[in-house]
Amino acid sequence: MTLVRSDVMPTIKDVAKRANVSVATVSRVINNTGYVNIETRHLVEKAIEELGYVPNELARSLFRKKSKIIGLIVPHISTYFFGELIEAIEDAVTQEGYKLMIFNSKDDAELEKKYLNVLNQYNIDGLILTANTRSAKSYLKLNIPILTIDHIIDSTVPSITSDNVRGGELAARKLIENGAKKIIHFRGPSDLITVVDRARGFYQVVDEHNIEAYSFDLDFKNPDINDIEMFIKKHPDVDGIFCSSDIIALYAISALKKLGYNIPEDVQVIGFDNIELSGVLVPKLTTIAQPIDDFGKVSMKIIKTLLQKKELEEVHQVLPVNLIERDTTKKA
Amino acid sequence: MTLVRSDVMPTIKDVAKRANVSVATVSRVINNTGYVNIETRHLVEKAIEELGYVPNELARSLFRKKSKIIGLIVPHISTYFFGELIEAIEDAVTQEGYKLMIFNSKDDAELEKKYLNVLNQYNIDGLILTANTRSAKSYLKLNIPILTIDHIIDSTVPSITSDNVRGGELAARKLIENGAKKIIHFRGPSDLITVVDRARGFYQVVDEHNIEAYSFDLDFKNPDINDIEMFIKKHPDVDGIFCSSDIIALYAISALKKLGYNIPEDVQVIGFDNIELSGVLVPKLTTIAQPIDDFGKVSMKIIKTLLQKKELEEVHQVLPVNLIERDTTKKA
Structure with a gap:
């Protein structure tokens, strides 16, 4: 050159x-x-x-065809977990001297097509997809570094995911160790890989221990507390609840309180994500922590490696999760 | 014509x-x-x-060099209220056939300067500023329709604000009507006009009734629950709390529970915003509702009027708020 x-x-x-x-x-x-x-x-x-x-x-x-801008496509902005994830990514991006341009896909193919034009015309340097989009394949045509978070669109496209299977295992193991005999799993829509993996890990341990368990699918963005209440009423002798998000767990706790259950004495509850609120509101939520800050840092590291046309050590990275014990599970 | x-x-x-x-x-x-x-x-x-x-x-x-893109500058994305506000604006914008491009100012002047370039070169059609930015005056030079939410940068630049003074009044009046004699006002940083106006309305009514009241300033994004607990301990005979956001109110409720107070019997609590969680978590929060959806609709209406070079009926619009009575205040 x-x-x-x-x-x-x-x-x-x-x-x-x-x-x-x-x-x-x-x-x-x-x-x-x-x-x-x-x-x-x-x-x-x-x-x-x-x-x-x-x-x-x-x-x-x-x-030079460089804009120093990284595009970020998110499914929703008002979801609490995504809010924190976006800020973590933005921190990492700006720390490296880039700017972040955020596009809310809203699961709308028409809208995504328009965004695609914008990305193309503005010479976006790299793209992070935090949700499975209808236009995944079209984004590949942009010919810029692309990274997906929490889903895989192609074996060659780098991705980052939490160790969701392990998260499900940790939650089930903790509830069972603490004596739970009948567990409800409130989860997000089962077409999401994160939801499926959390459930898979959870049921592996549950089945291993021959524990009774029931699943109920909820909308991630707007879980309906009435559905939660109804399902608990259907299984009044429940003594453990594992939720695939902290918000669902907060809703479940509210439903349990309304129905007169004591937490954690009658029913133990474990969430997923470790959003800020989970450690503040009473009772403080036991949860599986996702490495939100690492999502930002690792994303930017991958994008930079790709921009330098270097090879990635791992194309699909799985980040570790861990159990945070707080007040919605019994003490050992 | x-x-x-x-x-x-x-x-x-x-x-x-x-x-x-x-x-x-x-x-x-x-x-x-x-x-x-x-x-x-x-x-x-x-x-x-x-x-x-x-x-x-x-x-x-x-x-005419139109991009059909509206730019939105926000101070933070992970704040619950802003998450909901962004989605409301986005709904209104896409409904009118526009796209929204979101920029997170992070209160960083250097970053804002970069965004300014992007806005300029991409022929953004209009700009919505949801936070007071260091570069407010520079944005005016873009020569495109600009609208501010929750602050005023210039008497000629259109703005939308909730009726914050009235919100403060409504909260104070409800607490006092319900028998509160010693009220704490937990508020955001006092350099924000929204915070100042809410406090102004609140103190007008409090002073009128000769009620004892104390204010404590917190960070909006990361209120510290320890500060809240400490301040309550300093005023153990408090019987009413007015918070200038729902999140602060959720934190205050957690602190009160930890200290053994019953809500609303011992202490009544009123929040501000009416975010989704406030109506779901137990106890359900009494709060001053901001017209979040109207913020989106009115914003887009103003931008469209400006794009058509028509005159606005009102340059500075104040949207009504209302008190939503739930379970953290006593029933009449």
């Missing part, structure tokens, strides 16, 4: 001279500010094109 | 004829698709301008 020295590149002055206008006018055209007569604008644009002039830092980065 | 009859308006054929090109070429220029030689483009644009040709709605917006 040949390095283009700045002293041979045309400057804004060259453009102004060729178009026979002032530097200020060229600047107005480039930055699209203030009024410029349409004919003058055309003269300036023509001069820019003919000279191959590349304006300022940002435009130069465009010339 | 004169109504222009469609039969006297120039058509795309007139433009093609005048520019001496095909209709397809004019269409490519208007829709900014496919390759058009720069000189041909200029001929077409000139013909369009001279004839006063008005292409269909979408094409017209493209020609």
